[in-house]
Amino acid sequence: MFERLFKLSEHNTSVRTELVAGLTTFLTMSYIIFVNPDILSTTGMDRDAIFVATCIAAALGSAVMALVANWPIGMAPGMGLNAFFAFTVVAALGFTWQQALGAVFISGLIFVFLTVTGVRSWLIEGIPHSLRSAIATGIGLFLGIIALKNAGIVVDNPATLVGLGDLKATGPLLAIFGFFVIAVLDALKVRGAILIGILAVTVLSWITGVSEFRGIVSMPPSIVPTFLQLDIVGALHGGLIHVILVFVLVEVFDATGTLIGVAKRANLIQEGKRSRLGRALLADSTAIVAGSLIGTSSTTAYVESASGVQAGGRTGLTALVIAILFLASLFISPLAGSVPTYATAPALLYVAGLMMRELTEVDWDDLTEAAPAAITALAMPFTYSIANGLAFGFISYVVLKVFTGKWSVIHPATQIVATLFVVRFAFFAE
Template sequence: MLERLFKLREHGTSVRTEIMAGITTFLTMSYIIFVNPDILSSTGMDRNAVFVATCLAAALGSLVMALVANWPVGMAPGMGLNAFFAFTVVAAMGFTWQQALGAVFISGIIFVVLTLTGIRRWLIAGIPKSLRSAIAAGIGLFLAIIALSSAGIVVASPATKVTLGDLHTAPPLLAMLGFFVIAALDALKVRGAILIGILVVTVLSMLLGINEFAGVFSAPPSLMPTFMQLDIAGILHAGFIQVILVFVLVEVFDATGTLMGVAKRANLPLEGPKSRLGRALLADSTAIVGGSMLGTSSTTAYVESASGVQAGGRTGLTALVIALLFLAALFVSPLAGSVPAYATAPALLYVAGLMMRELIDIDWDDVTEATPAALTALAMPFTYSIATGLAFGFISYTVLKLLTGRAREVHPAMWIVSLLFVLRYVFF
């Protein structure tokens, strides 16, 4: 049955190899079951329900990827988009978390339409490489300031805006220890380095008596506090265009780039009759819609899937194993609820550092490319908004190309998105 479903021999792999690849990918991305509830619960969402929604959304997305696309790619709520959901849409813009879920749902529907019509590929082709790289790096910087703040390493200051926190207290010290554990283990190629770092800090906090141990295993908590709680009508008023636009743009770049990158590493065809890229794109689009109904931010393809590919994963059986492991993770909710913010902060900070590598792909010798890219990356943390970073980058790119007589280099997609951002600032 597995051979018929996943064509293992055709891909030069075996059941044992695929299972090991699935376990490897799960270990590298399972930190999200601790980090996502920590971020989204800051909006007032029920932490236990978000934990269940995270596991179910990851399982659903990975299952669809396995059966529809037959690709070895794990899916889960995306880092960066969960921060945009919590800290920009809800905290800064004043939407309720129910309305934010409605925005995720609408963006998912738009995403499906863009994928089915081929517009998604057109959009990707239209965004310059420098801006795509800057978006990833900027989201990394945004995650970094969130991580440093939640760990107490960076605090607010009326004189200097931000300043160093009190490093003589346990939370920042434990967060720093967790960061070094994660970085060292990852450098030594230890599987699940991020997860191990989170657990080390959590256990230490319990041993020191600053955090309570609630147990490890139990029946899954109720999903009902977040299930089908999306408020679609409530999001449809002034300002919603920007929210939807940012969700769609980040989903388009993040997921598409990840899927293509992992596929290349696995030697899967991206063009021609044997290419299943279209199915993979549709799988991650539908996962966003499903995730919003369950009660979590946008679900996306995980770049950590490359670790499973490195371990030999070549088919959807790898993704099926990931889905089953996320379902099994539903039974560790007491442990997930015991993880403090300063234990997940090192994971956020480390992921942020990895995302900063994208800066190397920017053409720093061309001012019309480098300046918009720099504005994109810098504006995200300094305005505490991914949306603002995107707006600064897109608008400055088109303006600089126009003023330097290079308007022909600007793809129509860039003009359209830039105009939408300008209209947002003028009228809203």
């Protein structure tokens, strides 16, 4: 059956290798079942329901990737997109989480349309490489300031906006310890380093009384508080139009880059040969729609899938194993509810650091490339908005290219996106 479904021999792999690869990828990305509820629950959403939605969305997305695309790539609610959902759309802009889910749903439908029609590929080709790198970097910086704030390491300071927290307090000390655990284990190539770090800090927080141990295994909580609670009509509010645009842009860059990068590492994309990239793109776009209906932010392909590829994963059987393991995770909701913010903050901070390495891809010798990239990355944490970072980056890129006589290199896709952001600032002010 596995041979017929996944063509194992054609990909020079075996059931055992695929099982190990699936377990490896799951261990490296399973931190999301703890982090996603921690972030999205700040909007007023039910934490237990988010936990269930996270597991189901990850299982559905990974299963679709397995059975439709036959690629060894895990799917789950994306880091960065969940922060945009919670801290920008709901906290900063003041929309309800139901409207935010509606925006995710609409962005998913647009994403499916862009994929099916081929516009997605045109957009990817048209966006400057420097801005793509800056977007990833900026999201990393945004996650970093959120992590430091959640850990109590960065605090509000009326005189300087931000300041250093009390590093002698238990919470910040636990967060610092957790970061070092994750970094050291990952440097030593220990599988599941992020998950181990989260669990280590969680156990210490129980011992020190920072958080309460609620058990490990139980029947899954109810998903009713978030299931089909999206407000699609409310999401069509004028002020949410630019939010939908940002969701689409980040989904396009993040998911496509991850899919192509991991697939190349697995030798699934070769020059002159047909690949299943189109099916993989369709799988990840439909997963966004499904996730919004269940009650979570945008689902996307995980770069951690590279760890499973490194372990030998080459087919959708790897992704199917990931899906099954996420379903099994539904039964550890008490453990997920016992994880404090101080345990997930180091994971956020570490992921933020990894995302910042994209800065090396920027052409720093060309100021018309470097300046927009820097503005994009800096604006995200300092305006506490991924949307603003994208807007400043695209607009400044077009302006600098035009006034330095390089207007001919501006791709129509970049012009369209920049124009849409100008319209947003002119007519849809926050």
